[in-house]
Amino acid sequence: MVIAKAEVRKIKRRTRRSHRRRAELGIPVGGKRPFGWNDDKRTLRTEEAELLAQAARDVIAGKSLHSILKNWREDGVRTVHGNEWQSRALKLALWNPRLCGWRRHNGDLVRDVNGVPVVGQWVPVITPWMAIDALFSSRVGPNVKADGTITDYRTPTHLLTGILRCGKPKGDGQICNAPMRVSTRPDLSGGFVYQCPSRSMGGCRGSGRNGTKVDECVTEAVLAKLEERKAARKKVDSEWNGEEELERLTKKQRKMLRAWQDDEISDELFFPENRTMEVRIKELRSERTQHALRVQRASVVTDEDVRQKWDSDEFDLAQKRALIRELLHAVIVIPVGGGGRRPFNPDLLVPKWIED
Known part of the structure; x- marks a missing residue:
């Protein structure tokens, strides 16, 4: 029995060394072919590879996995096992460094002695994989369930949830600063308001504003900021100084x-x-x-075409929110005061811009 256990341990060590050696040589591993590649795991299956490449560009531009998944299902796209795509499977497929020709082993990129990622013996689908890695890595913490599964960031239902903050002053002179929530209001144009939550939910219930009008106002401010950047010829520096x-x-x-x-x-x-x-x-x-990620997003969402894409609904809601997040820390909503209904005043929306 002792000899048998020792032999099993030896086999496991040899297997691990073999996997590591294959990874360092960039040799594709066994098993079913990856989506996007042919059975040789080296050459591209054109139609699938194009789907992956487009999905990668969409994710970098801010489009949600939920929207991509919906389109794939409507088009009848299936996994290599013939199953309908699920959110986790799509996320892992896009998060795989294989897309740009690299290999991950035991959770880390396989690197050579100089710290450079080893290039695999297969045709890559995309080159900006590090942008996707940055995007998904920033989401892992708050997006892991108790059972260890990774959930999807679903398409939000309103443009500015989590971005609007209540600006009502408290007794100590500080503002409430609670994230504003959405409440249904059929009597208003647009049918909803952004409202500071109750005290029991961390707010003060001291401010609320017509949701449609706030969305229109903040959207115009964001688009104007982009046009201002374009006029000043400001661009993301392609060189990283570290x-x-x-x-x-x-x-x-x-x-x-x-x-x-x-x-x-x-x-x-x-x-x-x-x-x-x-x-x-x-x-x-x-x-x-x-x-x-910033450089790649700047190349995908350019200042020249962003207004047209926004107005034509070429951007989905997740992409619009991602663009707003690139520009704004938050928007402070100052209470109207005086009670009763008053005309909408855009000056009571105070944007906190992220400095370039």
């Missing part, structure tokens, strides 16, 4: 590792220093992927 530090730390970490392996430095020195460098390297890589 590359030099990342390269320096990566080389330093490799040098320290070699010194430790050659017993030139002690465990007491190596492990604390290596841990500190590893934390910073991860921070820098995260910053780089966030920058890649």
Whole structure:
């Protein structure tokens, strides 16, 4: 029995080493072919690859997985097993670095000795995968269920939920600042209001505004800001300024590792220093992927065509909200005051812009 268990452990170690070696060589693994590739797992299946590429561009532009999934289902798109696509499956397919020719092993990108991702032996579908990684990575924390499954960010039902904040002053001079919710009001044009929640829900119930008019006002302010940027010729810098530090730390970490392996430095020195460098390297890589997302989104959603796309409903609600989030921290809703109904006053909506 002991010999049998030892043999099983050896087999498992050999299997793990084999998987790692194949990953480092960029060799496709066994199993069913990935969606987007042929049975050889190297060449593209054109129709599926085009669907993946378009979905990737849409996600980067702010479109929700729910909207993409709805379109795929309506068009009869099926998985490689012939099943209807589900939200989790679509998210994992887009989040797979295989799309740009890279490989993930045990949760991390497979990198060579220089820290560069290993290029796999298959044709990539897209190149801006790091933008997708940045987008989905930022959602993992609040979007993981108790059972460990990842849920989808569904298409919101209103434009400014979570963006509008109550501006009623409190006793200490600070504003309420509670996120405003949507309440149905059939008697109003548009049929809904943005309302500060009750005290029991963290608000003060002290401000509310016609939802349709607020949406129109904030939309125009956002589009005007984009046109202002266009006039000033402001563009996202394609160069990330942390590359030099990342390269320096990566080389330093490799040098320290070699010194430790050659017993030139002690465990007491190596492990604390290596841990500190590893934390910073991860921070820098995260910053780089966030920058890649901003650059890629800027190339997908250009200032020149955004108003036309917005007005023609080419953008879905999730894309519009993503664009607003790129420009605004929040919009403070100042109470009308005086009681009773008063004319809508756009000056009581105070945008808090994200500085360039």
